[in-house]
Amino acid sequence: MQPTLLSHAKITAFGAYVPEQVLRNDDLERMVDTNHEWIVQRTGIYERRIASDEQFCSDLCFAAVRDLQSRYDAVLDDVDFILVATTTPDTYFPSMSARVQAEFGIASCGAVDIQAACAGFVAALQLANGLLLSGVHRKILVIGAETLSKATDYTDRSTCILFGDGAGAVLVERSEEGAFLGSYVRTTGEEGHHLYRSSLSSSIGGHPIDTTGKIVQNGREVYKWAVTQVPKGVASILEQNGCRAHELDWFVPHSANMRIVESVCEKTGIPVERTLTSMAQYGNTSAASIPLALDLALKDGRIKTGDIMLLYGFGGGLTEAALLLRWTL
Numbered sequence: 001m002q003p004t005l006l007s008h009a010k011i012t013a014f015g016a017y018v019p020e021q022v023l024r025n026d027d028l029e030r031m032v033d034t035n036h037e038w039i040v041q042r043t044g045i046y047e048r049r050i051a052s053d054e055q056f057c058s059d060l061c062f063a064a065v066r067d068l069q070s071r072y073d074a075v076l077d078d079v080d081f082i083l084v085a086t087t088t089p090d091t092y093f094p095s096m097s098a099r100v101q102a103e104f105g106i107a108s109c110g111a112v113d114i115q116a117a118c119a120g121f122v123a124a125l126q127l128a129n130g131l132l133l134s135g136v137h138r139k140i141l142v143i144g145a146e147t148l149s150k151a152t153d154y155t156d157r158s159t160c161i162l163f164g165d166g167a168g169a170v171l172v173e174r175s176e177e178g179a180f181l182g183s184y185v186r187t188t189g190e191e192g193h194h195l196y197r198s199s200l201s202s203s204i205g206g207h208p209i210d211t212t213g214k215i216v217q218n219g220r221e222v223y224k225w226a227v228t229q230v231p232k233g234v235a236s237i238l239e240q241n242g243c244r245a246h247e248l249d250w251f252v253p254h255s256a257n258m259r260i261v262e263s264v265c266e267k268t269g270i271p272v273e274r275t276l277t278s279m280a281q282y283g284n285t286s287a288a289s290i291p292l293a294l295d296l297a298l299k300d301g302r303i304k305t306g307d308i309m310l311l312y313g314f315g316g317g318l319t320e321a322a323l324l325l326r327w328t329l
């Protein structure tokens, strides 16, 4: 393998959190015209976690960071930048990253939220690598957190079966021997109106949109885009880095839908057994889905220090962000 990314970054601590309340497929059967078999067969999702009425994105961020502190004995005092990837912040401003700074009493740091939907966590890792490479920053807290349930229309059976809540956090620190090996980005903004959550405008690029602020999706179009573009992106990042599909220890795609993951694996030659996903347990948690998949695999011992993994976020935008890295915990 020939790393192509200039990197001085490595992951030095990890944490995650999901809310206690569980929403199972049979609960959804009582809410909309759907059934457990259809949901499992079309998506691979069995259940999701739902934030309570009093729990918001910031609370999930705090809980994931506390988990990181306790699992890795991590010190946060010298964190000099916080990046939070989310599409469902409690407030647009103050940002969730500024809320994290205040909650943990971090004395002096930058704080920026980024919005790249389901590609957000990986996009934030790419940005963290750039900040560390600049030489200005040394220790960055990166969080992916979502309360999608608060933006889900529970009368729309085509979307409400998909989404759940959760958060994951990592510390990324400067290290001479960078562990981020390769990077890939691509954006198809022309197709953005197929998956959106409205804010102030009632159109996207001339396409009229629903203005309820709930997540709206043309599932078939998004599915077609994902199974066409993601395999191309996977092939591109692997080829650029001289890495063959079977050499990956783990492929960690955004947990949107198991059928999409299986199709990507079939097209790229990555064995499905080598993928880490979180949709069965937690549904599609957008910016949190990749860290939640890592959390499940860390807890059952599948991930080992030194493993080579490909993280691949894709979704609203439509946006893709991928990172090839060596696991350093």
Ligand code: COA
Binding pocket: 033, 034, 035, 038, 039, 042, 043, 118, 157, 158, 161, 217, 218, 219, 220, 222, 223, 254, 256, 257, 260, 284, 314, 315, 316
């Ligand atoms: N329960 C039962 N039937 C449902 C249903 C549900 N929850 N949702 C839709 N259906 C029905 C449709 O009405 C349709 O019925 P019809 O054939 O009588 O018209 C049928 O199932 C097939 O609908 P379709 O939309 O083609 O289903 P699908 O196989 O594409 O699955 C998704 C729907 C949403 C699961 C799928 O399109 C998908 O996963 N898309 C990508 C979603 C995604 O990953 N988004 C996030 C990207 S980050």
